[in-house]
Amino acid sequence: MTREFFRSGDGAMLGIRVSVTNVGARDVRLASLTPLAAEGETAVRVAGAGPADWRVLRMSRHKNDVPGAFHPTVKDIDFEHARVDGAEFRAGMGSTTAERPDLRCDDSIVQSEPCLCIRNERAPDARVLRIAVLGQTEHLSRLILALNSDRVGLHELCAQCEFDGVLLSPGKSRRTHWLLLREGADERELLEDFTEMIAAEMNVPVPAPAPTVFCSWYFYGRDFHESDLLENLDELKRRPIPFDVFLIDNCWMDNFGEWNANARFPSGMAKAAEAIRAGGFVPGIWTCPFVLSPHSAIVRKYPRLVLRDADGQPCTFPYREADTSDNLYVLDPTAPEAKDYLLELFGRLRAWGFRAHKLDFLRALIVPRNPRFCNERMNRAQAYRLGMEHIRAGAGDDYILACGGLFEGSAGLVDGNRIGSDVKGRWIDPDGRIVHPIRIKQNAFRSHTNRLWHTDPDALQIRRRKGPFRGQTDFAHLSDGSFTDDEVYTCLVNQYIGGGLVCLSERMAELAEDRRRMLRHVIPPVTPPARPLDLCRPFCPTLFLTSVTPRDKRLGGWWTLAVLNWENEPVTRDIPLRHIPAAGKLAVFELVTQAWLGVHEPTGVLRIGIPAHGSRMLRVAPWDGRSALLLGTDCHMSGGAAEFRELEIRPDCVRGELDSRWNEPVALTVGVPNGGGLTPASLTVARNGRFSIGLEVAPIVAAIEKGQA
Secondary structure (H helix, E strand, O other), X not given: OEEEEEEOOOOOEEEEEEEEEXXXXXXXXXXXXXXXXXXXXXXXXXXXXXXXXXXXXXOOOOOOXXXXXXXXXXXXXXXXXXXXXXXXXXXXXXXXXXXXXXXXXXXXXXXXXXXXXXXXXXXXXXXXXEEEEOOOOXXXXXXXXXXXXXXXXXEEEEEEEEEEEEEEOOOOEEEOOOEEEEEEOOHHHHHHHHHHHHHHHHOOOOOOOOOEEEEOHHHHOOOOOHHHHHHHHHHHHHXXXXXXXXXXXXXXXXXXXXXXXXXXXXXXXXXXHHHHHHOOOEEEEEEOOOEEOOOOHHHHHOHHHEOEEOOOOEOEEEEOOOOOOOEEEEEOOOOOOHHXXXXXXXXXXXXXXXXXXEEOOHHHHOOOOOEEOOOOOOOHHHHHHHHHHHHHHHHOOOEEEEOOOOOHHHOOOOXXXXXXXXXXXXXXXXXXXXXXXXXXXXXXXXXXXXXXXXXXXXXXXXXXXXXXXXXXXXXXXXXXEOOOHHHHHHHHHHHHHHOOOEEEOOXXXXXXXXXXXXXXXXXXXXXXXXXXXXXXXXXXOOEEEEEEOOOOHHHOOEEEEEEEOOOOOOEEEEEEHHHXXXXXXXXXXXXXXXXXXXXXXXXXXXXXXXXXXXXXXXEEEEEOOOOOEEEEEOOOOOOOOOOEEEEEEOOOEEEEEXXXXXXXXXXXXXXXXXXXXXXEEEEEEOXXXXXXXXXXXXXXXXXXXXXXX
């Protein structure tokens, strides 16, 4: 065994890597390697403190896990979130709180992957420690934080690299990814730094602009038919929404393995793709390439496709309402037939005309205990990567959205990645458990991964609806539409602050016009992910700062500050403007209520009221004290970055070019200098194209009197 170390030149980072070589005469199996193990109450001190004073930010392996900050010695909702292993949820209809595992693990142990951050909360200016494993392609990892029996002191902090019992032949070696210990100013900075390191390690280019997607699942479930497809396309022609992709989710296929059209699509999937393309959208389709129906013909034809465990039994994946069983088989990507199977599948989907692919249940490869792949020298991480490489080869340059798979293990091979649990059309479940805020929490703590792909916070459900669609009581949580208007706006804010793709699932013929028009606030996505300013507050952040860059650079840049209320009652918040990275005066406009809040110093504080479960969106622009200024619009949450190709604001005139994908009237508010402040003036641009609108306000009269007009 060899242990390697390095230290960065600035002394802020230490790296550890372990390798092992089989010097014997026969094969051995490698279970795990442990590059770091610190045991005992005083083994780890962060800024002089032990666990009782720690605040730990935990990242996690699977989309259904709930990342976030918690106190190791305090049992509260954040601690419960830190213990959830979402990979064990039964697949098929979206995870629910009632399906949470019974948390059999010791409540003194919390596990993370790929990283965790620790801060001494009693020393707010002290540096933060990040412990991270740089990759998921050679093995999976677990960072284990274990307290002693009284849950006060530290028992152990260790990093375990899982090799799953791979064969190690004589003379051969295996090596861990680098384990990196780094200090930084705050948790968000350290998460962003880690993501940049993964991007460099995996050679991941900066993603192109994110798409907008219509998805069938979160209204219809599997009860989506060819007639529903045509109805929605007709409605989108009558009342357009500028989607890029129309995605047919789980509903269309005969079984997992054959992947042919079922009776719901009597004209076949090529005709479905043709209809979508004729509607002006990219055809998208749902598959689960890593699972197989036990009785499908493909299993009988190629039995080696099925992954088996150490006892030779098929590895299964729990799924509700599978064709003939409660469990599906797991595909073995290392099997000799696996590459041809995956290439043929995605080649056929492309031949039908589908150019966007949602890959679901990818965690099926991660869940099995003691897997034995056909290639016994590969583990789960390597098999996952190999399978995704085969899929990418079959899909060519099509759009790939991963759902439920590895995060870092997908880097460079996917265009989008689901980063949270399946959504529901309600804020609170009937049993009283909160639902949607947890989805926002998942998005808040994973939005920094937009550097690697387009994050997918899952679909918007903005309908008003009571009762299940077509009597489908099993899918009532999908077609439910109980969000208030304030909650819908917060759902939209979640899409905006994530900085990734925007997705909607509705029966378009039922969607009320006022709710449809709310989509203008987030379509198209044009801003980077927001930076949570209170990332480690209890439960979930409430302040999200976004840097906005307009298309017309003459406007300069500005910021939006989303302020969220998780309480069941309205609240009043004092918002310090010191969070805005500007030195001069700040013009503040509230986009939800279209209220002008005035010019403020950067040291000022704003007091605003926020309804229960609601949000307020502050557009904050630097002002030089003399120029006319765009204050906001009634359209996009960015406050003007999505609507205008060109915009010039003068004291007497506003002119430019409206270039909105909605091609609908846009109301904008501009500020005209009044000798010490700004006078707001509202006007409306009727349609796309060039415009010039005069402003009749007092400063113009003064200019005329002075002969300057």
